[in-house]
Structures are given as C-alpha cells and as structure tokens.
Amino acid sequence: MTENKPPGQQLNVELGEKEAEGIYSNLAIITHSPAEFVIDFTRVLPGVPKAKVHARVIMTAQHAKLLLRAMEDNVKKFEAKFGEIQIHGDPSSGGFGLQQFVKDEKVH
Secondary structure, three states, rough: OOOOOOOOOOOOOOOHHHHHHHOOOOOEEEEEEEOOEEEEEEEOOOOOOOOOEEEEEEEEEEHHHHHHHHHHHHHHHHHHHHHOOOOOOOHHHOOOOOOOOOOOOOOO
C-alpha cells in the first residue's frame, strides 16, 4: 500500500548577523492573557539590582503549547545524549534562574 502524502513544504529561514549572535538569558518572565503568551527574556547578574528585558516573544496559546512540546522533546534528546540536566537550588524561592510569573489580563 502506498501512502499519499502531500509533498513537504520547504521553509527558508533567514538569520541576520545580529540575531545570529544570540542573547544570553537566565531569567524568563512569562505572562498571559486569554489571547496570547508573552515571554520576556532578561538576565540577572550578581551585584546588579536591575534586570533589563533583552527580548520579548509574543505568541498565541496554541503556539506556546507547541513550543512547550518542542522544548520537552529537545530536552529529552539532549539528556539521552549528554545525561540528565541537574537543577541546582530552588528557583521558586526567589533565587536566580528561569521562573514563571503568571499575570491574568482581562480583555474587554
């Protein structure tokens, strides 16, 4: 039996020089409304009392869930190849690290 699959769509992604450098982040602040998720990427450095947002990503709830699945899949692949990723300390205690702040916004 032959499967009839539509031909794969090719997507060309352009990566600019500035974007290729990347941005280091050790803190992500995640908020959401009924319509979208907002992820602010910042970095917290010892002795610096202020953190600046270096990038903001806004996406639909559906895309946020797809991103979650893709991240879970990639973490599993990483750990299969390099071993379990160790989490040191308790991020929920207010220390450094990626943390989640949920802010429900009402849309009128």
